[in-house]
Structure formats: structure tokens, C-alpha cells
Amino acid sequence: xxxxxxxxxxxxxxxxxxxxxxxxxxxxxxxxxxxxxxxxxxxxxxxxxxxxxxxxxxxxxxxxxxx
Amino acid sequence: xxxxxxxxxxxxxxxxxxxxxxxxxxxxxxxxxxxxxxxxxxxxxxxxxxxxxxxxxxxxxxxxxxxxxxxxxxxxxxxxxxxxxxxxxxxxxxxxxxxxxxxxxxxxxxxxxxxxxxxxxxxxxxxxxxxxxxxxxxxxxxxxxxxxxxxxxxxxxxxxxxxxxxxxxxxxxxxxxxxxxxxxxxxxxxxxxxxxxxxxxxxxxxxxxxxxxxxxxxxxxxxxxxxxxxxxxxxxxxxxxxxxxxxxxxxxxxxxx
Numbered sequence: 406x407x408x409x410x411x412x413x414x415x416x417x418x419x420x421x422x423x424x425x426x427x428x429x430x431x432x433x434x435x436x437x438x439x440x441x442x443x444x445x446x447x448x449x450x451x452x453x454x455x456x457x458x459x460x461x462x463x464x465x466x467x468x469x470x471x472x
Numbered sequence: 473x474x475x476x477x478x479x480x481x482x483x484x485x486x487x488x489x490x491x492x493x494x495x496x497x498x499x500x501x502x503x504x505x506x507x508x509x510x511x512x513x514x515x516x517x518x519x520x521x522x523x524x525x526x527x528x529x530x531x532x533x534x535x536x537x538x539x540x541x542x543x544x545x546x547x548x549x550x551x552x553x554x555x556x557x558x559x560x561x562x563x564x565x566x567x568x569x570x571x572x573x574x575x576x577x578x579x580x581x582x583x584x585x586x587x588x589x590x591x592x593x594x595x596x597x598x599x600x601x602x603x604x605x606x607x608x609x610x611x612x613x614x615x616x617x618x619x620x621x622x623x624x625x626x627x628x629x630x631x632x633x634x635x636x637x638x639x640x641x642x643x644x645x646x647x648x649x650x651x652x653x654x655x656x657x658x659x660x661x662x663x664x665x666x667x668x669x670x671x672x673x674x675x676x677x678x679x680x681x682x683x684x685x686x687x688x689x690x691x692x693x694x695x696x697x698x699x700x701x702x703x704x705x706x707x708x709x710x711x712x713x714x715x716x717x718x719x720x721x722x723x724x725x726x727x728x729x
């Protein structure tokens with residue numbers, strides 16, 4: 406591998422996952438190889454946690470993005 | 473149930489071993505291995521033959537049926553770490569390792585041949601080439617394990633199931649148990665979930681998608697592959713790791729750009 410090689414694993418996912426409900430369970434597909442099944446309660450907790458973390462990540466990235 | 477090793481059963485077992493691979497056995501090597509089988513057993517489905525950590529004194533050749541290697545977590549969840557078809561040595565690595573770091577179970581009723589480790593000692597001492605071929609067999613296992621890491625680490629749900637189906641078709645075809653489109657697969661959706669690291673509900677949805685898209689149908693212990701190239705693409709299937717001879721037109725490396 407050379408320094409110019411860029412690998413898909415090198416950075417965070419830029420496309421979101423897709424969730425569907427199936428037989429009373431939430432199935433999360435992606436991004437990439439993520440495939441998880443959760444109860445509705447666990448899915449809601451995960452969703453709230455993701456949104457809170459996304460807001461914090463934006464706050465962290467903000468000053469860097471403006472440089 | 474145990475039965476004395478018979479020449480016919482023993483030869484049948486070894487007839488499938490390494491069949492269709494890039495390294496194959498000579499007739500003399502096949503006969504020598506067949507003679508090393510001390511006992512043929514028929515074992516009911518869902519029987520754990522070897523528990524993780526158990527001391528081994530023989531290795532198991534799968535003559536007929538399907539078997540898995542598995543590891544259970546502390547909560548009782550199971551990850552299948554290998555899937556075996558007729559003609560596979562299920563635990564040849566147990567010969568040098570002496571204990572297994574996983575358990576072994578038959579998914580179906582199985583017929584197995586037991587090869588004592590001291591018999592393997594003698595085979596290797598007498599025939600270094602046969603020893604290298606046994607080594608090849610364990611390296612083939614390792615190659616499949618690497619591919620399973622890729623499957624679990626990189627593929628989404630439909631890709632994992634697609635990859636398993638295409639791989640299993642190729643392995644069964646190598647031993648004459650698939651016609652390239654259809655094969656018998658007497659496992660449950662829960663088994664499949666434990667193989668591909670998904671929940672049974674997730675697997676059920678994936679199978680429905682594959683069926684509705686007219687790609688592959690898994691029903692009543694039978695797999696019918698309607699669109700092999702598409703199934704292989706979904707699973708990013710590259711057959712290189714199976715070390716098969718004369719890959720056919722279906723054996724396309726779908727990871728080539």
C-alpha cells in the first residue's frame with residue numbers, strides 16, 4: 406500500500422443505514438456491513454443516542470470546519 | 473450408533489476428500505487414508521460430537537450429512553465458525569493442536585469416519601507427500617475462515633446470506649451434491665442465522681427478498697438458485713479461496729472491477 410492509497414475503511418461512513426420493521430422487531434441495514442436487529446425500545450434508545458452524538462460531533466467538528 | 477469400519481464406507485469417505493481441489497489424492501493415498509479409518513459412526517442430528525477444550529485422540533471425516541464448528545457465548549448465543557459437507561475433515565487441525573477451540577455438531581444425521589491420531593502419525597512418517605496434502609486441507613480450512621471473516625466484517629445482511637449460498641453451492645458441487653443450480657440444504661433459518669451472524673427474523677426477511685427478486689429460493693430444505701451471477705455479486709463471491717479445479721463459467725470473480 407502506498408500513501409496515496411485510500412481505503413474505504415479509512416474514514417467514517419458518509420451514508421446512513423436503513424431501518425425497517427419486521428415481525429415486531431426493528432432491523433437496521435448498513436451503513437456498510439452493519440446488520441442489527443433490535444426491539445422497538447432498543448431502536449428508539451439507539452436513535453436518540455445517535456441524534457445526540459451527531460449533535461455533539463457537529464459541535465466538535467465545527468471550529469475545525471471553519472479553519 | 474457405531475459400526476466397524478468397512479472398506480466400502482471408508483473408501484467412499486476418502487473418495488470425496490479433496491475432490492475437485494487444486495491438490496488431490498492419488499489412488500494409493502486415498503486407499504491409505506481409507507485404511508486408517510478405525511470406525512464408522514452414524515450419529516443423530518443435533519449431537520455435539522466434540523466439546524470445546526476436549527482432548528482429541530482422533531480426527532473426524534464427514535462421510536455424509538452436514539456439520540458445523542461453533543462457539544457459544546456466555547448468554548447462550550451461538551456463532552457457527554465453520555460449515556462442513558461430505559468429504560471434509562471436520563477437525564484435522566485437532567491432530568497437531570490436540571484440543572479444539574470450538575465445538576463440533578451435526579446439523580443433520582451424519583455418517584462419520586474416525587481416524588486415530590496415531591494412524592495419522594504413521595501415514596505422515598511413511599508418506600511426506602500425503603502429509604503435505606493433509607496440511608493443504610487444514611490450510612483450505614484457514615482460507616475459508618478468512619473468507620468468513622470478510623463475509624461477517626464487510627457484507628450486509630443480504631450479502632452474507634448470498635455469499636453463504638454461493639459458497640455452499642460451490643462446495644457441494646465439488647463433491648457431486650449440487651447440479652450448479654439446486655441443492656439439498658436441510659438446515660433451519662436459525663442455523664442460517666447462526667452462520668451469518670444475524671437474527672432469524674433478519675434472515676427470514678433476506679430470504680424473502682431473495683425469493684421476491686427471483687434470485688434464490690430456500691424452502692423445504694432445498695435451495696434453488698435462479699440467478700447465480702446476481703447472487704454471486706450480492707455476496708461479492710470470489711471462489712479463489714476454495715482452491716477448486718477448473719472453475720466453471722459461474723465461478724466469476726465478482727470482486728474484479
